[in-house]
Amino acid sequence: MENLRLAVIFGGQSSEYSVSLHSTASFLRAIHKDKYEMTMIGIDQGGNFYLYEGSIDDLEHDHWKNEKDCTPCAWIHGGIITVENNPRTFQFDCAFPVLHGKNGEDGCIQGLLELMNIHYVGCDVMSSSISMDKEIMHILCDEANIPCADYLCLRENDENPSFEEIQKSIPLPWIIKPCNAGSSYGVHFVENEEEFNEAVKDAFFYDGRGKILVEKVIKGFEIGCAVMGNGTIKTGSCDEIEITGGFFDFEGKYEMKNAAIYCPARIEQATFDEAQDLAKRVYKAMNCTGLARVDMFVQEDKSVVLNELNTIPGLTATSRYPSMMKAVGLEFPDLIDQLIELAMERKVGVC
Ligand SMILES: Nc1ncnc2c1ncn2[C@@H]1O[C@H](COP(=O)(O)OP(=O)(O)O)[C@@H](O)[C@H]1O
Numbered sequence: 067m068e069n070l071r072l073a074v075i076f077g078g079q080s081s082e083y084s085v086s087l088h089s090t091a092s093f094l095r096a097i098h099k100d101k102y103e104m105t106m107i108g109i110d111q112g113g114n115f116y117l118y119e120g121s122i123d124d125l126e127h128d129h130w131k132n133e134k135d136c137t138p139c140a141w142i143h144g145g146i147i148t149v150e151n152n153p154r155t156f157q158f159d160c161a162f163p164v165l166h167g168k169n170g171e172d173g174c175i176q177g178l179l180e181l182m183n184i185h186y187v188g189c190d191v192m193s194s195s196i197s198m199d200k201e202i203m204h205i206l207c208d209e210a211n212i213p214c215a216d217y218l219c220l221r222e223n224d225e226n227p228s229f230e231e232i233q234k235s236i237p238l239p240w241i242i243k244p245c246n247a248g249s250s251y252g253v254h255f256v257e258n259e260e261e262f263n264e265a266v267k268d269a270f271f272y273d274g275r276g277k278i279l280v281e282k283v284i285k286g287f288e289i290g291c292a293v294m295g296n297g298t299i300k301t302g303s304c305d306e307i308e309i310t311g312g313f314f315d316f317e318g319k320y321e322m323k324n325a326a327i328y329c330p331a332r333i334e335q336a337t338f339d340e341a342q343d344l345a346k347r348v349y350k351a352m353n354c355t356g357l358a359r360v361d362m363f364v365q366e367d368k369s370v371v372l373n374e375l376n377t378i379p380g381l382t383a384t385s386r387y388p389s390m391m392k393a394v395g396l397e398f399p400d401l402i403d404q405l406i407e408l409a410m411e412r413k414v415g416v417c
């Protein structure tokens with residue numbers, strides 16, 4: 067049997083561009099290379115697409131965009147064509163977008179791949195876009211009786227409730243966060259009006275689509291659960307984030323400053339079961355396919371509430387999603403194979 071033709075898409079026009087480079091480098095080192103005929107496609111921060119033929123190290127250290135290794139390319143039905151004197155075409159059976167955040171995790175690239183009739187790993191257009199927008203997630207979770215923090219949505223060009231008015235419905239302290247961002251960009255803990263005004267400005271800056279949330283601060287600690295599957299879904303283990311001071315910010319996530327991760331989570335079996343059950347319910351409610359990491363809080367009374375769902379979670383060998391799957395016996399290279407199998411099962415485009 068011929069090897070499956072796999073396009074690995076990295077970079078992206080997103081504040082999480084550098085996170086994608088790390089995920090992709092780790093992913094490329096782990097994947098069963100003998101099983102796939104791989105093509106790498108880079109997206110720079112300006113949104114340009116390139117066929118990349120360089121090394122994993124250059125990719126990881128953001129030296130990938132050079133004339134020697136990169137050729138501009140355009141999408142065609144079933145693949146890409148390079149833009150050069152003697153154009154080359156590449157056809158794919160499947161694409162793996164190792165992209166995070168805006169344009170990667172929000173249905174945009176998924177829509178492009180649908181139109182090009184290429185199978186792709188992860189959630190489809192609709193479930194990617196609803197899971198990316200934290201206000202839409204709240205609305206749908208309310209419908210599905212999934213517990214979340216109390217919230218209010220502020221719109222950039224609207225008359226929004228004042229600081230005092232918000233206080234009447236949500237007691238301080240608050241978390242202010244963009245509806246459409248990731249990696250904790252633009253997320254602030256707020257205790258007074260001055261902090262609120264600063265936080266609102268910054269959150270709108272990172273959102274880019276003019277919507278931010280005011281959320282009640284959940285007291286407790288953060289846990290996550292890896293979920294995988296199409297019709298039949300399974301969960302990995304749950305992990306736990308221990309934070310010393312503040313919240314799980316960018317430095318905490320990627321440099322482990324003031325943060326430690328325990329997998330499996332050090333929680334009672336009943337809480338563990340409740341978290342896995344809630345994660346599955348959220349996954350189903352958002353109509354997810356392929357994979358998602360569901361992030362939750364364990365409150366002081368031990369009840370579990372949803373924080374958010376990530377449709378393309380970090381994918382380095384030591385990232386949370388692969389670690390939670392490893393904890394149930396699924397090693398990273400085999401996880402990648404299974405995710406590609408799930409992508410091939412699902413109908414795409416006109417097929
Ligand atoms: N309602 C909340 N209560 C307490 N902490 C929160 C709340 N919302 C977010 N946080 C903290 O901020 C971090 C980032 O927020 P999150 O909603 O996960 O956005 P992102 O998509 O940027 O990861 C969380 O990991 C958590 O530490």
Ligand SMILES: [Mg+2]
Nearest residue numbers: 249250361374
């Ligand atoms: Mg998060």
